[in-house]
Amino acid sequence: MIPLLSSKTFDDMEKNKLHDEVNIAVPAREAMSKVVRMATTAVASRASLSIDDADDLNTAVEELFRSFLSQHTAGEVDFCVDYIFHDDRLEIAAHGCILHNGHGKVGRYSRFLLESLADSVREVTNPDGGLDVVLVKNLPGS
Amino acid sequence: MPSRRQKLSREEINSLFQTYQENNDPEVKRVLVDAYMDLVHSLARRFANRGEPLDDLVQVASMGLLKAIDRFEPDRNVQFTTYAVPTIVGELRRYFRDRASAIRLPRGLRERSHALNAAIQKFSQEHSRSPSVAEIAGEIGLTEEEVIESLESSEAVAVASLDTTTDEGDLSLLDIVGGEDKALEMLDERLSLAGAMSNLDAREQNLLYLRFIEGLSQTEIAERLHISQMHVSRLLRRTLNSLRQNLSGTEMRRPY
Structure with a gap:
């Protein structure tokens, strides 16, 4: 089971504005997957991740995007992702994504994939009461 | 013998x-x-x-x-x-x-992509690790943006689906992964992916095994299979897309 956390993590983050953040919002359409990938690669590059790690992260975020696409009508909502640079890790929060704690074949597949590609995966309730999926990738040397 | x-x-x-x-x-x-x-x-x-x-x-x-x-x-x-x-x-x-059958890339981008590919291989061999975008950009004299663009363009070179069943049915998974098949069964069990996995060809199954069961990085898989890291990346992406499509096809969409 993916642990369901409170919004404490985000509250703490709100109080601490020391971290650089990149936010993107793209229309939930298949054609936008390349934009999401390129943004993720660019962020991974900024975080000095290796090409291997950047590609893993890319695949993980793309999986979140595809999961989001399957849960929403194309073009109706935006897929919003926050990339948060910490000293020792990169956090990626995808808003409005639900993994269903790995229920169903696709859910289990998504969970397995994300857990394999990121250093940690968790679902959190955001300040609006919705669910976000947060991926963490530790940075080299941390 | x-x-x-x-x-x-x-x-x-x-x-x-x-x-x-x-x-x-x-x-x-x-x-x-x-x-x-x-x-x-x-x-x-x-x-x-x-x-x-x-x-x-x-x-x-x-x-x-x-x-x-x-x-x-x-x-x-x-x-x-x-x-x-x-x-x-x-x-x-x-x-x-x-x-x-895929998108034909502009020649300049294609050549840059090949140079990038060679540089990644060279760097990985020399340093026993995958380079960062910045390192590889410095190595071949491109900007980081150009490297990112080239990395992404390499994904567009081939868009043909790999979930088409090839005539490899007589090549068992055992032939490919040697004595490690128990671990592969574990992957199947863990994911309940038996049906979806069976639609992948032996090479795709082997790739998933190496990446997600043996836990090899893309660079390590590239060395093992004597192909480039970028090729591994392409194959892996297409294989995962195939797997997801297979799974989505077998599961009714749930109302959220």
Whole structure:
């Protein structure tokens, strides 16, 4: 089971504005997957991740995007992702994504994939009461 | 059993094929593969200078050789090379055909992509790790943006779906992953993916096994399979997309 956390993590983050953040919002359409990938690669590059790690992260975020696409009508909502640079890790929060704690074949597949590609995966309730999926990738040397 | 890299007589070859047909001994298969690697290299070189790295072509041709070895029937009294050459060439042609159907990249971007590919391989060999975008940009004199663009463009080179079942049904997973099949069963169990996995070909299953069960990085898989990291990245992405599509097809969409 993916642990369901409170919004404490985000509250703490709100109080601490020391971290650089990149936010993107793209229309939930298949054609936008390349934009999401390129943004993720660019962020991974900024975080000095290796090409291997950047590609893993890319695949993980793309999986979140595809999961989001399957849960929403194309073009109706935006897929919003926050990339948060910490000293020792990169956090990626995808808003409005639900993994269903790995229920169903696709859910289990998504969970397995994300857990394999990121250093940690968790679902959190955001300040609006919705669910976000947060991926963490530790940075080299941390 | 004859040692590797030894020129084998036709009788020895036939005898090896007889043995292989009887007991599927992987060691016999290895000797046969080794005996025909010169042929593989020679055929792969015919297709060089068409924009694909020679290492990748050798890998594709090797897959053709494996198929030919598995399907060859020595009782038909035909020389193995008579059967193997069209099989290997067919595999290479199929590889180019699949790629030709994709988006054609501008020449400059294609050349940059090849330079990038070579630089990643060189860096990985020299430093025993995957480079960062900044490192590789410095290595080949491109900006980080150009490197990112090239990395992404390499994904667009081939868009053909790999979930089409190929005629590799007679090549069991066991042949590919040796004695490690228990771990693969674990993957199946863990994901309940039996149906979806079975729609992937042996190479795709092997790739998932290496990445998610053995936990190898893309660079390590590239070294193991003698292909480029970028090729691993492409294959992995397409395989995961195929797997997801297979899974989505078997599951009713839930209301959220």
